[in-house]
Amino acid sequence: MRFELLEEHRGEIGPIKKACGLMKVSKSGFYEHLGRKKPNAQIGREALEGFVVEAFHRHKGRYGYRRINREPRKSGIAVSEKRVLRIMQKLGLAGKGATRKHRIQKKVEPGDPRLNLAERAFSVGGRNRLRAGGIACMPASEGRFYLAAVIDAFSRKAVGRSMSERITEKVAIDAIGQAVGREGPPDDGSLVFHDDQGAQHASRSFQRCLDSHGITRSASRPGTPLDNAVAESFSKTLKRELAEERDYGTRDEAEQDIFKHIEPYCNRMRMHSALGYMSPVEYERQYA
Incomplete structure (x- = not known):
């Protein structure tokens, strides 16, 4: 241990003879230490630590130990989650984790007109069967603006989006229009x-938009965000990983950054635990 410490700070103490005297080690022993090769276990530990740091910063601190653990597996290197967790704790690395809140679901009273076709069954067998949407408020120095997103439940891919300074039904309709133009609805309706x-999704104009594309609407029960977990998770992750760490000067700047984050990163690179730690595009290619 003294030899390693002396090797790391050898230029800070003075002449090597003086440094060895202060550390109470022999000069010959120190030079013998320099000629030794590092044990394979130490080389492996240092290599893994370097990989963890590189992956953590490459994803800008958005990945926790579970997702970083999946990175070496892509190259055929098996590493336990606990080992990656210990390395991150040692290096003081912590992903931008979410604080989970458990809420009591409201009961559905007799005669309630709500129609929930999804019933939290978001694991579907293919594309274009179930999509989830929501509207999130995003901050900017010029004032807030609103992002409407449409997520395909099969691959968690953001297939449609729209941004506006006003939270009206138009922003929701535009997001649906982009999703239909990009992915297309199935022929069987x-x-x-x-x-x-x-209110935007419940409007008559939005319902007419769905009808024109042959899409059936399903709605969550009031006060139960878990009924729309796919869209809620997307919005929460976007705010945590992007909006909270930015100080946007203009809405245009924010819109461009969000576009770059969703398309190249969220859809093509970011691993999702619900997809077996694959990206949406990767998942579609493998299972579609």
């Missing part, structure tokens, strides 16, 4: 769109 019963 089996596509369901699930939302949280917001």
